[in-house]
Amino acid sequence: MTVYYDQDVTVRQDARKDAEGVLKAALGVALVPVDPVPIARRLGMNVVDSYLDPEVAGALVKETGRDAVILVNGADSPNRKRFTVAHEIGHYVKRSASPDAFEYVDRRDNLSAAGTDQDEIYANEFAANLLMPEEWVRKYTETTRSPAELAIVFGVSTDAMNFRLKNLGIS
């Protein structure tokens, strides 16, 4: 059973609001699956396919006075890359108020649902809300689609879809 602490709840709520704001500002119209790459580019980040160890999902690096860059593992499927980019956008949005340099290297275990670090909880929740907005998930589940079918619609892994459904109390 997953236990959420008060601090985690606040972080998740912030992530949800921020993701909704970014999605609305970037796309305006509901289109699934969401492609987070144009959103990252509109936020001033470059997304680069890189030769990374299989354990490294991606990274976000920002140097003072320069545009940030998101690295994604070139060997990953589009669905995994989608989640990684959305996750890194979450880190970027969380740090966007600060002009300082920062760097995040995300390994598979960071992106897993069991993350306990506040930054990772925020980024995971942000990614889930960006790619699978609650309103759209509820709308699509009205027609009783299976998690696998929903995963195709939203362009995410079945695991990510199942976790999202569980979090929303749908499954």
Place this chain on the structure above:
Amino acid sequence: MAAEEPKEPAASDDDVVALAIQAIERPERARQVTELDPFERQRHKAGELELELREKYANWLLKGLGAQIFVADLAFFLYAAVGVHWKIDPTTMQIWLGATVVQVIGVVGIIVRYLFPQRNA
């Protein structure tokens, strides 16, 4: 020009960050990603074009329907107001008005059922 592929994948945090800094400093040598799934975009574009076409058809059908109702109402009004001496069989008027109603229902039916069908019905 694309950068030369390193022999080993970046595994440590330092190596990954170094790779990112290279991409920041020499963006022209990095494999920039502009979209994840071009096919999805094409699918959306095709969907949007289809919707646009349907909207166009629906608009023309509705405009035609409006004109038809206007003409029918005007003719009926003239018939009622000034057509006292017109020699038209009442059955003809009944059939004509009945046909107009059927036509309206038919056009609305076509729009709703065939132009904008419920995908999950």
